[in-house]
Amino acid sequence: MIRFQRYLPILDWGSRYDRETATSDLVAAVIVTIMLIPQSLAYALLAGLPPEVGLYASILPLVAYAIFGTSRALAVGPVAVVSLMTASAVGEFAQQGTPEYLGAAIVLAFVSGLMLVLMGLFRLGFLANLLSHPVISGFITASGLLIASSQLKHLLGVPAHGHTLYDIVLSIVSHLNEVNWITFAIGFSATGFLFWVRKSLKKMLLGIGLKPFLADILTKAGPVAAVAATTILSAAFELGERGVRIVGDIPSGLPVPQLPSFDSDLWLAMAGPALLISVIGFVESVSVAQTLAAKKRQRIEPDQELVGLGASNIASAVSGGYPVTGGFARSVVNFDAGAATPAAGAFTAVGIALATLFLTPLLTFLPQATLAATIIVAVLSLVDFGAIRRTYAYSKSDFAAMAATILVTLFFGVEQGVVTGVGLSIALYLYRSSRPHTAIVGIVPGTEHFRNVDRHKVITGDSVLTLRVDESLFFANSRYLEDRVYALVAENPDIDHVVLMCPAVNAVDASALESLEEINLRLSDSDVTFHLSEVKGPVMDRLKRTDFLDHLTGQVFLSQYDALCALDPLTAHIAESRTPKKPARSAVWSGPEI
Amino acid sequence: MIRFQRYLPILDWGSRYDRETATSDLVAAVIVTIMLIPQSLAYALLAGLPPEVGLYASILPLVAYAIFGTSRALAVGPVAVVSLMTASAVGEFAQQGTPEYLGAAIVLAFVSGLMLVLMGLFRLGFLANLLSHPVISGFITASGLLIASSQLKHLLGVPAHGHTLYDIVLSIVSHLNEVNWITFAIGFSATGFLFWVRKSLKKMLLGIGLKPFLADILTKAGPVAAVAATTILSAAFELGERGVRIVGDIPSGLPVPQLPSFDSDLWLAMAGPALLISVIGFVESVSVAQTLAAKKRQRIEPDQELVGLGASNIASAVSGGYPVTGGFARSVVNFDAGAATPAAGAFTAVGIALATLFLTPLLTFLPQATLAATIIVAVLSLVDFGAIRRTYAYSKSDFAAMAATILVTLFFGVEQGVVTGVGLSIALYLYRSSRPHTAIVGIVPGTEHFRNVDRHKVITGDSVLTLRVDESLFFANSRYLEDRVYALVAENPDIDHVVLMCPAVNAVDASALESLEEINLRLSDSDVTFHLSEVKGPVMDRLKRTDFLDHLTGQVFLSQYDALCALDPLTAHIAESRTPKKPARSAVWSGPEI
Numbered sequence A, B: 001m002i003r004f005q006r007y008l009p010i011l012d013w014g015s016r017y018d019r020e021t022a023t024s025d026l027v028a029a030v031i032v033t034i035m036l037i038p039q040s041l042a043y044a045l046l047a048g049l050p051p052e053v054g055l056y057a058s059i060l061p062l063v064a065y066a067i068f069g070t071s072r073a074l075a076v077g078p079v080a081v082v083s084l085m086t087a088s089a090v091g092e093f094a095q096q097g098t099p100e101y102l103g104a105a106i107v108l109a110f111v112s113g114l115m116l117v118l119m120g121l122f123r124l125g126f127l128a129n130l131l132s133h134p135v136i137s138g139f140i141t142a143s144g145l146l147i148a149s150s151q152l153k154h155l156l157g158v159p160a161h162g163h164t165l166y167d168i169v170l171s172i173v174s175h176l177n178e179v180n181w182i183t184f185a186i187g188f189s190a191t192g193f194l195f196w197v198r199k200s201l202k203k204m205l206l207g208i209g210l211k212p213f214l215a216d217i218l219t220k221a222g223p224v225a226a227v228a229a230t231t232i233l234s235a236a237f238e239l240g241e242r243g244v245r246i247v248g249d250i251p252s253g254l255p256v257p258q259l260p261s262f263d264s265d266l267w268l269a270m271a272g273p274a275l276l277i278s279v280i281g282f283v284e285s286v287s288v289a290q291t292l293a294a295k296k297r298q299r300i301e302p303d304q305e306l307v308g309l310g311a312s313n314i315a316s317a318v319s320g321g322y323p324v325t326g327g328f329a330r331s332v333v334n335f336d337a338g339a340a341t342p343a344a345g346a347f348t349a350v351g352i353a354l355a356t357l358f359l360t361p362l363l364t365f366l367p368q369a370t371l372a373a374t375i376i377v378a379v380l381s382l383v384d385f386g387a388i389r390r391t392y393a394y395s396k397s398d399f400a401a402m403a404a405t406i407l408v409t410l411f412f413g414v415e416q417g418v419v420t421g422v423g424l425s426i427a428l429y430l431y432r433s434s435r436p437h438t439a440i441v442g443i444v445p446g447t448e449h450f451r452n453v454d455r456h457k458v459i460t461g462d463s464v465l466t467l468r469v470d471e472s473l474f475f476a477n478s479r480y481l482e483d484r485v486y487a488l489v490a491e492n493p494d495i496d497h498v499v500l501m502c503p504a505v506n507a508v509d510a511s512a513l514e515s516l517e518e519i520n521l522r523l524s525d526s527d528v529t530f531h532l533s534e535v536k537g538p539v540m541d542r543l544k545r546t547d548f549l550d551h552l553t554g555q556v557f558l559s560q561y562d563a564l565c566a567l568d569p570l571t572a573h574i575a576e577s578r579t580p581k582k583p584a585r586s587a588v589w590s591g592p593e594i
Helices: A002-007 A009-014 A019-046 A051-056 A060-068 A080-091 A099-121 A125-130 A133-156 A165-174 A181-207 A212-220 A222-236 A264-295 A302-318 A328-336 A343-358 A368-380 A385-394 A396-411 A414-433 A475-491 A510-525 A537-544 A560-567 A569-577 A584-588 B002-007 B010-014 B019-046 B051-056 B060-068 B080-091 B099-121 B125-130 B133-156 B165-174 B181-207 B212-220 B222-236 B264-295 B302-318 B328-336 B343-358 B368-380 B385-394 B396-411 B414-433 B475-491 B510-525 B537-544 B560-567 B569-577 B584-588
Strands: A438-443 A450-452 A464-469 A497-501 A529-533 B438-443 B450-452 B464-469 B497-501 B529-533
Touching: A009 A060, A019 A051, A019 A080, A019 A133, A019 A212, A019 A222, A019 A328, A019 A343, A019 A368, A051 A343, A060 A302, A060 A343, A080 A099, A080 A133, A080 A264, A080 A368, A080 A414, A099 A125, A099 A264, A099 A302, A125 A264, A125 A302, A125 A414, A125 B475, A133 A165, A133 A181, A133 A264, A133 A368, A133 A385, A133 A396, A133 A414, A133 B475, A133 B510, A165 A396, A181 A212, A181 A222, A181 A368, A212 A222, A212 A328, A222 A368, A264 A302, A264 A328, A264 A414, A264 B475, A264 B510, A328 A343, A385 A396, A385 B510, A396 A414, A396 B510, A414 A475, A414 B414, A414 B475, A438 A475, A438 A560, A438 A569, A450 A464, A464 A475, A464 A560, A475 A497, A475 A510, A475 B125, A475 B133, A475 B264, A475 B414, A497 A510, A497 A560, A510 A529, A510 B133, A510 B264, A510 B385, A510 B396, A529 A560, A560 A569, B010 B060, B019 B051, B019 B080, B019 B133, B019 B212, B019 B222, B019 B328, B019 B343, B019 B368, B051 B343, B060 B302, B060 B343, B080 B099, B080 B133, B080 B264, B080 B368, B080 B414, B099 B125, B099 B264, B099 B302, B125 B264, B125 B302, B125 B414, B133 B165, B133 B181, B133 B264, B133 B368, B133 B385, B133 B396, B133 B414, B165 B396, B181 B212, B181 B222, B181 B368, B212 B222, B212 B328, B222 B368, B264 B302, B264 B328, B264 B414, B328 B343, B385 B396, B396 B414, B414 B475, B438 B475, B438 B560, B438 B569, B450 B464, B464 B475, B464 B560, B475 B497, B475 B510, B497 B510, B497 B560, B510 B529, B529 B560, B560 B569
Parallel strands: A464 A497, A497 A529, B464 B497, B497 B529
Antiparallel strands: A438 A450, A438 A464, B438 B450, B438 B464
């Protein structure tokens, strides 16, 4: 039963569901439904798919998440970045507007769903950790810029294509003489209106005395107003006849469940993009879910979230939708509107289903420029130049990974961008780890403490050299340690003992063990004895399982002070006889010094 | 001038060269020359190249290394593993025995040489650190098995082909009815003789009173004896006419310097294998060089070694040779024979050049089976099953990387094996790093020290939770830390303060900083205050460059004891009033506990 509950969180909250919770959930569902209708249409457009596909992707996936997801407030559905990635992946394979294009998007959702479920069952959620914050942030900023630029064509009413900034801009510029000025007027006034709504409406509403909650809801309904107004305008003046691209007939009725294509070439082609979409979508979703859960001291289970998102994507695929994930804005709205359980999502699904059944005829005259405007306004909030500046100030290597992600995403493509960012951050991390911080230490006079000779007034003898290493030892840094020790021995011909002080060594892998054996062997060739000090318990346990300690020419000292007393009693004695300059207290706390 | 000396080590030792050093070097050179002649022929055979190519690869490369290398005793030339990798890489591209095959091997050496020089100039030697010891050891063991099995065909006198164990064995078995029994007799007696020489001759010679040095040299000359004996046999009985494959006419005369092909397709095809050969060759060579340098308290410069090996490979390519690197056995012989400077290598080159000019006619009748025997005996010493067992006992994850390397190398190919091993060890390392060791700590009664609550009798209060994290924080583990903190807060509804104790945190990257900000924000949403304690100096300096400390709901305490006194004075007081159970001394040394 406990096992069931782990994989079916609905059994947990469902058993305690009551009328009060249901009311909260219903209110939240109504608000999210209103918000989700224009978003679903717009993101389908962004993904290069017919508008109804966006609606389909907002029905069954929400039900699936309600059953399998662990977040109480996460609202899944089509989102901007995943829609862009879908367009990029599927665009490689088929032409927009063809049945192959739709089929590939469905397969993409299905494969991505399977991968997410498998990652969840095998508890591979940690893979998402490989996406560092700067890489994600850079990728989302770059995606936002790409999306906004790709929507410009709808605002101008010109044809354009391409998946990189260069292609898109070039394509738009080459068609600038074909601008449709009515589209232009609708597009830019909708954009201006939506920016105004986002920036000033809430403040204004609060100013005229509305309650914050209501002001918030009205602000979020801005896109609905823009959709309604421009649709009426478009219908009244028959703008479709005047070259304004409108959404056109949307097949009403619910999607018919069907299996995706099982063409192996298509699956193979979609496997790489599906993996990236899965991981990016998961990271985006799980961070939203965690933020909201923390506000109520609740928890989400990252591995079960993978299952929930995977089920959503499979549900999307079998109902003719495309890849979905948890969206930030809609989840916050859901949370603020009082969603108490995942049932709110299921109610939202009913709302969208009703809209699909009855509202679609009303949307025929909706200009695509309005949808493009809602996308542009939504994604420009994703663009965070401040994060670039902050990252630059904080860490140059994080900045390098971020800059590479942004540039490669913008100029080579979204998949390339993610892969470059992840690869570079792993490479930079390994590079840093391969040069661990080490320090030659001496004893602080009048104490039993040892400090870096370069930073502190300490005493060292000629015959004993103590090297403290401040990192776990593993394959990428073990050779560095060897080099460092050999160089020190070559530079200091008088020494008889080398002590490796290991208070910060949490692990020693097989490569590092071999390096320690090599150091021991080579030092003994040079008639230098090799000792260890302050080895942690688990590391010592592991070393005892090998014959390293039998071959060690020196000893393992419990403390560095023991080592000094045994190997160089004279220096220990001199150190003891001197009074410390600082009060002893400050030396005890090794905190702010290295 | 100093800069010149860095890139031209010859300027350093050359200026102090004298008659005594020259004598030592000359003696060593004579011995290494004798050893290198059969080896060069044999490894060329293993690489699928004409025998003279092995000799060419043992002339100019040695001179180039003498100029650019830093090791006093390293002997470069064709080696077993690199020859196997050459055969595998070039075999993909051309048929053995064709001019294209030789041309591709030459290009491989040239590209590999360029890469090594560039890696040296850009100080990319650390890339070799990505090859963990278990991966290298597994790769070399698997290569040894592959090489030995591939040489079986020469011992049996049957045709065979393939680059994986399965293909090779299948191919040999399918030709078992064609075994040439004279070849078989020569091959197996040579193998038996060489094993006996390696195993028992030295002991026997020492037993009859020879000096160890001479006994050693005679033992190393075993292959020369086998070559001489079987060549005479083969010439006397005209075994070539009886189906025994002999080396045949070797063009005498020195190689004519020439540029390699600049066919861009060929360069592209060779780039991947060249990179792997470069890195593997470098790792093999640099570990030999370091071992020998340490015996005399000398140093080698890994980055300059890259330049030296690169120059050797370029020299090999322009003189019609194939990829070379520093060999283990020959370097040890060189060292033991008294080589004092890289000039010994240059003298060896003269020796091989003389052999190429005058000895080659004598080698016409040498049976290939003899060369195969020398290869088999040499490579089986590379096979180290003990290392597999030791690695298994020491670390399961290192063993996993090792086992994958061995199996993939044996059954899919050498390049795939290396790539799999490196990829898997990086993945496993990141996986381990993504789950850092953390511990909830409490105060040890009667002291100001804090220990893991699960391992020690310590005191904790209800309102303060202290989590110590024992690793640097970076992108792969920052989300784990978040999860851990949120889970603890969800499990302990009474707490008001969370203290993150950071004595082992050497770095906090931008992702981890954002996680700390998230933790701070989410804890404040749950009305929990977030504090840090024992933050190291460099980490603190970096945090001060951000606005994190301005937003931190709690404080940064110099010591954990300060934190407890400030946040939970009652618990601090209780702890103070109790006497410690152990003497205070043992608690001071945090060494063997975590």
